[in-house]
Amino acid sequence: MNIQAAPTRQTDLAAEFAAIAELLCRCTVQIKSDRTGFGSGIIWHPDGLVITNAHVASRPDATVKLWDGRVFEAAVTARDSVRDLAALTLKATDLPAATIGDSSVLRVGELVLAVGNPLGLVGALTTGIISRLGFVETPKRQEWVMADVRLSPGNSGGPLADAQGRVIGVNSMIVGGLALAVPSHAVKRFLLISGAEAV
Amino acid sequence: MSSFPSERTSALLALSNDLAATVEQAGQCVVAVKARSRISSSGVHWRKDIVVAADETIRRSEDITVTLSDGRTVSVTLAGRDPSTDIAVLKLPDLDLPVAQLGEATSLKVGHLVLAVGRSDEGSLNASLGTVSALGSAWHSSYGGLIDQFVRLDLTLYPNIEGGPLVDAAGQVVGIAVSGPRRTVLAIPTATVNRVVNQLLEKGRIARGYLGLGMQPVRLPERLKQTLNLPSLGGVIVVNVEPNGPAEQAGVTIGDVIVALDNTPVSDTRDVQAMLSPDRVGKTISVRMIRGGTVVELDMTVGERPRWEE
Numbered sequence: 290m291n292i293q294a295a296p297t298r299q300t301d302l303a304a305e306f307a308a309i310a311e312l313l314c315r316c317t318v319q320i321k322s323d324r325t326g327f328g329s330g331i332i333w334h335p336d337g338l339v340i341t342n343a344h345v346a347s348r349p350d351a352t353v354k355l356w357d358g359r360v361f362e363a364a365v366t367a368r369d370s371v372r373d374l375a376a377l378t379l380k381a382t383d384l385p386a387a388t389i390g391d392s393s394v395l396r397v398g399e400l401v402l403a404v405g406n407p408l409g410l411v412g413a414l415t416t417g418i419i420s421r422l423g424f425v426e427t428p429k430r431q432e433w434v435m436a437d438v439r440l441s442p443g444n445s446g447g448p449l450a451d452a453q454g455r456v457i458g459v460n461s462m463i464v465g466g467l468a469l470a471v472p473s474h475a476v477k478r479f480l481l482i483s484g485a486e487a488v
Numbered sequence: 489m490s491s492f493p494s495e496r497t498s499a500l501l502a503l504s505n506d507l508a509a510t511v512e513q514a515g516q517c518v519v520a521v522k523a524r525s526r527i528s529s530s531g532v533h534w535r536k537d538i539v540v541a542a543d544e545t546i547r548r549s550e551d552i553t554v555t556l557s558d559g560r561t562v563s564v565t566l567a568g569r570d571p572s573t574d575i576a577v578l579k580l581p582d583l584d585l586p587v588a589q590l591g592e593a594t595s596l597k598v599g600h601l602v603l604a605v606g607r608s609d610e611g612s613l614n615a616s617l618g619t620v621s622a623l624g625s626a627w628h629s630s631y632g633g634l635i636d637q638f639v640r641l642d643l644t645l646y647p648n649i650e651g652g653p654l655v656d657a658a659g660q661v662v663g664i665a666v667s668g669p670r671r672t673v674l675a676i677p678t679a680t681v682n683r684v685v686n687q688l689l690e691k692g693r694i695a696r697g698y699l700g701l702g703m704q705p706v707r708l709p710e711r712l713k714q715t716l717n718l719p720s721l722g723g724v725i726v727v728n729v730e731p732n733g734p735a736e737q738a739g740v741t742i743g744d745v746i747v748a749l750d751n752t753p754v755s756d757t758r759d760v761q762a763m764l765s766p767d768r769v770g771k772t773i774s775v776r777m778i779r780g781g782t783v784v785e786l787d788m789t790v791g792e793r794p795r796w797e798e
Contacts, residue, residue: 305500397613398511398603400504418507418617420646421608437616437644452504466644 306402306416309454313404314412315356316387316456317447320363320377322351329405329447330377331456333476335386339377340476341446342461343368346375353379356412367483371429373461374471374479387448390455392434392472395419400452403460403468407441415439420467427464432475434458436468444468511605511615514655517588520555520607521578521651523548528555530606530614530652531578532588532664538689539578540681542651542666543569546576554578556585559611568688572633572696574666574676575684588653591660593637593677596620601657602641604665604673606649614652618643618673630669632696632761636683639663639675687766697764698793700733701726705756706745708778716783722755723747723778738775738788747783748776764790 318330320341328345330353332338339353346365353363361379368375399419407413417438424430436449440463449458449470458470494501517533521541529545531554539554546552546569555561562581569576596602598620606614624638641654645667653661654675663675687694703724713721723745729736746754749763750773763773768790776785 302499302503305498309500396508396512397515398508398615398617400500400507418603418615420616421612421614423608423610423612437646452501453498465646467646 309402309450310404310414312454313402313414313448313450315385317356317404317412319354319406319411320345320351320446322346322348327406327443328445329443329460331446331448331459332384332386333389335382335384337379337381337384339363339379340459341375341377342459343370343373343375345446346377351377353377355384367479369479369483372431372471372475372479374459374476376480376483387456388454389473390451390457392457392474395422395434395457397422401436401438402450403436403438403440403444403447405440405444405447405460407443410443425469427469432472434470434472436470438468440468507603507617510655510659511603511613513659514603514605514653514661515607515613516557516586517661518557518605518607518613518652520609520611520648521545521552522554522609523552527647528609529648529650532653532661533585534681534685535587537580537582538685539564539580540664540685541576541578542664543571543574543576544666545651552578554580555607555609555611568692570633570684570688570694572629572631572694573635573680573684574629575681577685577688588661589659590678591656591658591662593639593662593675593679596623596639596656596662598623602643603655604643604645604649604652605655606646606652608648614646614649616644616646616649628758628762632764634765635676636679637677639677641665641673641675643673645673695766695769696793697766697768698733698791699735699760699764699788700730700791701735701740702728703746703757703760708745712778712781716778718747719753720755724754724757724760734788734791738786740775740777740788745778746775747778750774
């Protein structure tokens, strides 16, 4: 790790972290679907497509609150409870959508950032690295991005992003302290199969 | 941030890439170790055909396999183990594999970024990032093993990474990552691993000094301390003497209170343990003790602790 060279670079680490955190907070929403509390979601498309976990959007409709405070009623347009994904649509345009990264080219050790609304806190940032990539029996054999990053239940459905702020996963569960996120390429497949992106 | 920064302009991206490259490079010498029933652990290809793992994760002495960086799974033999330093040595068949680039844990400072690297049983790399949270001098584990340096880590040690290398920011292996008491994460430094590996390969075991005594710490009366000119109020009272053991042969009996070994005051059984390092085996140690209100000195030859049947 060539850390000694860092001070001569044109931007500094702390400022970059702050900039990416802000970028991520803007595309992260709070979702309330039932009485169990808030989950998180990601604005996937500026025209009102939001991705979250199926266990966060457990009912046909949900209330979505944006970073700027606006509140929308959203409808669940696609759901896959095995892959734990749900697509919501809300009537809005020009939303601050996430930039989606390619989760098929990740490397163990890469820095990652997670944003979510754990325990009622809005826009909480945690950082870590990718700890492991591949398939895990959960209990069905599925592909995951596993991150060494601290998450809490309210992080569910929120973004896991790379060092450039590109969303590479949807935070879904914590197993033995390890954060498991649905890879962004699995989200794309889910949208393709369900046809939710065309809505 | 309308356009994404390149590595040339982004310190964060450069750090991220460096971390990933360090994991990949160090990971070449990391193997998955299958020697317990559920979750595999990790090990380091320490030197040619020698893998070091955490002894705590080796739950059987036969039918142990390791999964290598190239995906192959091979059978290994347990060449030796030392629970007192949590080190087990596995012997690989003759293979052409990269060995660890060893550094010294003495170069670590509190706050340094470190990585623990492991391999999961299906062969993929695992990593955990953290910092050195505390450093200290040499210490004895609860089993009496000498660890050359205390290195505590602020890092999550996932079960399948345990026994894997602790890698510093320069990509060098400075120790193995193990779980310590009370959910702490510690590193067994390179110097300790080298010493224990040498002893295990030479003798197949770590000789431990043995007196053949059962002891309990006791406090002595202030008046006795003054009368006998003792350095402290503490000592260990002998509650059991092993027949034909070194202590019995030297003439120690139940009720004797040991106050010093080789002029080093002892007030706890730990202090006695600390005097029984491997190099003491076969050597003479002077014992100062209180018997019937007077100080008695005698010489004892330190024996070797009998091996537990496996």
